[in-house]
Amino acid sequence: MIPEATIRRLSIYLRCLRYSLAQGEYIVQSMDIARKCRVSSSLMRKDLSYFGGFGIKGRGYDTKKLIEAIERIIGIHIKIKLIIVGMGNLGRALIRHLKEISYFKIIGAFDRDERKVGGKIEDVEVFHESRLPSFLRERKPEIALLAIPPESLQEVVNLLGEGEIKGILSFALSPVKIPVGVEISFVEIASEIEYLSYKINKRGREK
């Protein structure tokens, strides 16, 4: 069982490695990457050891090969097909934000408001929410991003369950029943701010 924290750090290593590669560092030492990523080099080596050895003892890592290996572990060596549900401010911002990332492909957007349906946002067609089950069966997106109010979460998750989706990333945090076989993660910006607030408060109390 690989710890969740290890998997999450892989994304960070990937960004640090791409940064190094962009700077022309074709060979990197674990110490340098670890420092850039603000983890200890022993932790980084431990994280990578779960997936087999990549480094050559005393000679560091081949930056490009390590990037490719991590991309393969994460599964982004092939493009991931995404859909986005909810074309409010956040949903539209997500389309514009994610279309810049080469290994994501947004293949459709959805909303329940007829006035938003039919147009395109940055080349992504906006469909009515009721089209979700048939769209999923035909186009087989892997991950759905939900930029919807928490009150609609269960309803949209049910629609996604009628079709077939492998993963859901919800920007709304609310109690929800998930169809069997579907992975769900939550990114709720308010709770991230709350977490920071707790850490700041705690620091204040410790003084």
Added chain:
Amino acid sequence: MIPEATIRRLSIYLRCLRYSLAQGEYIVQSMDIARKCRVSSSLMRKDLSYFGGFGIKGRGYDTKKLIEAIERIIGIHIKIKLIIVGMGNLGRALIRHLKEISYFKIIGAFDRDERKVGGKIEDVEVFHESRLPSFLRERKPEIALLAIPPESLQEVVNLLGEGEIKGILSFALSPVKIPVGVEISFVEIASEIEYLSYKINKRGREK
């Protein structure tokens, strides 16, 4: 030392409790809340025990009191003053998204593009980035949200360090040096999708 995961679950409990309160449940059993939040009730009781006991044995929790207690622990019983740096799609969406939440107050927005400076977005004034240090000293926001490209992260963090900020929530993931005494968290949407992708891939391999 309270585990990070416990703190993060507090935000989830809070949402489930507010949901229950909105449904008219003035007394809640830990079992019900735990089920709504998809954690075991023993885990929930353990999480709450770090902060002293709230429940009355056999009679459940007073929903409103438990909400207030958690809000106090997190530090959102008073409004948190926020600023947002970067008025691209994501930054503008953040203003619209967060202004709905009563315990946040966005007191200023910042960008380095002169053309974006001077106007207002949803009643929030947009200032030039160079104003950050003086703004921080005068208005004392607690947390800065950074919706900027990763290349600008260090520069903006340095500007924030010149003033005084307690916490930074960055939507850009990049190696960065943080001023002493500042808490930083990252929410990078791409790496959240990568994490889901890994879990989906792993499941595929296990079949």
